Amino acid sequence: MAYLYGMAIECGSEIKAAEQIQEHFKTMDLILLNNKISTFTINLEKENKDYGEISWWVNIYSNEFQTGEGSPEIARVLYKTLETAPNFRFAIVGVEVLLFISFEDISNILNDPSCVAKSYGGLVLSKSTILGTQSESLFEHFSDNYVWMLNRWRG
Template sequence: MVWVFSLSAECGTQEGNAKQFAQHFQQTQGVLSNNLQYQVRADVFQDLEENWWCRVCPQSVTETGVATPEDAYLLTELGILLYQHLQSAPPFRYALVGVEVDEFRTYSELLLESSNLEFPGLVLAIAIANQLGVISTFRPFSSGYVWQPYQGETYNPLLVSPELKSKLNLLLAVG
């Protein structure tokens, strides 16, 4: 199974906003601390509510998510780089970096779940944070945006090892 690590940003109702956002990230490239070169690709798509998203995916990094502690470190490093580039991005409503974060919440879901926005790394436009009544629980991110600081990616052996999961299931079956 392929696990996609990306930055996903909801850009509102205008396709042009998402395309402008994607253009900001197109051709972004660099070298990680392990000397792995990366380049990102950005694509736009529309959700069920007809809002436009941009997905920014690093190429040549991983398609297995966080399968090792080393993956967690490198994806965290890459996540920080994506957030740094996001600070100068064209307007968007909200964004998040992580594994499988595409359409993590539609706009109406975000509004409905405003009392439970425990997404480390979630960046909100200040207008949306005010509308949700969460401005005081977020920290400044960049001009016009606030966030819950990114905590990095984590390695969880029970999620990636069928053998360990099987042993845990046996342990849980006792008693």
């Protein structure tokens, strides 16, 4: 069975923010160690929440559709590109990460450091979101306005 490996970026309620992120990632390709070229599919998706709010997502998937070989390389290029991306609320890389977590879930998750450490490696959040939470010490600098959990894919 094939699994989609990629990055989900939650951009909030404004479609313009999501469109800017989508544009930022459009020209990304990667030559893997086995000399295969990994291209990416970039989708804009609208999430309608039960309470009437909307969230816009940019979902970027490797066209390799793999979970094994090449995944660290793919993650590295996704995170490297994210470092210079326009504003977003949060992002995460992994297998089938679309709607894996919502922005509303984050405040609860951040109050349980063991859950964050165990289940959310690679989560990128704005510095303002993490400030003052019980999990603040688990996150490291990612870029000017963002922090992340673990840096196993940093190149």
